[in-house]
Amino acid sequence: MLKIQNYITISLLFISLLNGELIYDKPNGLYDILTSNNGWNNKYDKEGLTIAFKNVANHNVSAILIKNKIEIPLNIIQDVIMDVNNYSSILKNSRGMMTDILEVTDSTVIAYQFIPINIPFMDHRHYYFSLKKNELFDISEEIILADWHLIDQDRFNFSKYSSSAVFLKHGAGIWMAKNNNKGDMILSYRIFMDPNGSIPNFIIDKINEISIVNLFQDVVIEAEHRFQTYLKAK
Numbered sequence: 420m421l422k423i424q425n426y427i428t429i430s431l432l433f434i435s436l437l438n439g440e441l442i443y444d445k446p447n448g449l450y451d452i453l454t455s456n457n458g459w460n461n462k463y464d465k466e467g468l469t470i471a472f473k474n475v476a477n478h479n480v481s482a483i484l485i486k487n488k489i490e491i492p493l494n495i496i497q498d499v500i501m502d503v504n505n506y507s508s509i510l511k512n513s514r515g516m517m518t519d520i521l522e523v524t525d526s527t528v529i530a531y532q533f534i535p536i537n538i539p540f541m542d543h544r545h546y547y548f549s550l551k552k553n554e555l556f557d558i559s560e561e562i563i564l565a566d567w568h569l570i571d572q573d574r575f576n577f578s579k580y581s582s583s584a585v586f587l588k589h590g591a592g593i594w595m596a597k598n599n600n601k602g603d604m605i606l607s608y609r610i611f612m613d614p615n616g617s618i619p620n621f622i623i624d625k626i627n628e629i630s631i632v633n634l635f636q637d638v639v640i641e642a643e644h645r646f647q648t649y650l651k652a653k
Contacts, residue, residue: 446568446591449475452482453593453609454563459484468632472624478589478613479620483627485635486607491642493555493564493596495649496606499642500565500594501552503528509641512633527551529570533584536626543584544614547571558604561597568592589613608635 452458452475459471472481489496499509506518515535522529533545550567568591592610599605610631614623 446589449568449589449591449611450566450593453591453611454595456561465632466636468635470628470632475611475613478611480611480613480623480627482609482611483624483631484607484609485631486605487635487639488599488603489596489606489639489642490603491639491646493558493562493604495646496594496596496638496642497552497555497564499638499645501528501550503530503550506532510634510637512637513630521547526553534630544587545584546587546590548590558596558598561595564594564596566591566593585614587612587614606639608638 452473458473460473462469462471464470468485468487471484473484475482502509503518503520506513507516510516513534515537517533519531520528521531528550529547530550531545531547533543535543547570548567549570550565552565553563555564556562569587569589571588590610590612592608595607595609597605597607608631610627612627
C-alpha cells in the first residue's frame with residue numbers, strides 16, 4: 420500500500436474533480452513545445468542516446484530531449500514511470516532524492532520531491548508535481564506514455580525538506596514513444612525545468628542534461644529488469 424504523507428484537504432489543493440481524477444491546470448503552451456518534434460537543435464549522441472535542445476520563449480533555459488531505441492513493452496515502461504513510491508530505488512543515480520506521495524488515483528499521482536544538488540555553491544531543488552499516465556492506443560503513431568508538470572507551492576503545506584532548497588515553479592516533462600518500423604520503438608523523454616535564479620544558464624542546462632540522462636537510463640534499466648523477470652516467470 421502506498422504511504423500517504425502530508426495529506427492535503429480539497430480546500431487547500433484547489434482540485435477540480437472530473438471522472439474521478441484529480442485535475443490541475445496544465446501548462447498547455449509548454450506541453451505543445453515539448454510534444455512538437457520541430458525546433459530541436461544542437462543534437463548529439465552520448466552513450467548511444469540522442470540528445471537535443473530547444474529554445475523556450477521568455478526563458479533563457481533550454482528544453483531538453485533524449486531518445487533511444489527500446490525493445491521493452493510500453494506498458495512496462497509506463498508502469499516504471501508511474502511507480503513514484505519506489506523512485507528512491509528505481510532512480511539509482513538520484514542519490515538523496517526524497518519523494519512524498521500526496522494523492523493517488525488510477526491514472527494520476529500528486530507528489531512532492533526533493534532533489535539534492537551535490538555541486539558547490541548550488542542550492543538543492545524541490546517541487547510539487549502532478550504525474551499522469553495516458554491510455555496506450557495505436558503504436559503506429561507517436562503516443563504519450565505519461566506527462567507531468569509542476570504545481571504551485573501555495574496549494575500545499577510547505578515540506579520539512581525545504582529549508583535549503585530552491586522551489587521550482589516552471590517545469591514539465593513528457594514521455595513519448597513511436598514505432599520506427601524496424602521491430603522496435605523509439606522512446607523519448609522531453610523536459611523543461613527553470614529555477615529562475617541567478618545561476619548562469621549554461622550551468623542550469625548542464626545540470627538538467629545530466630539529470631535527464633541519468634533518469635532516462637535508470638527507467639530503461641528498471642523496465643528491462645522487470646521485462647526479463649516477466650519472461651522468466653512465463
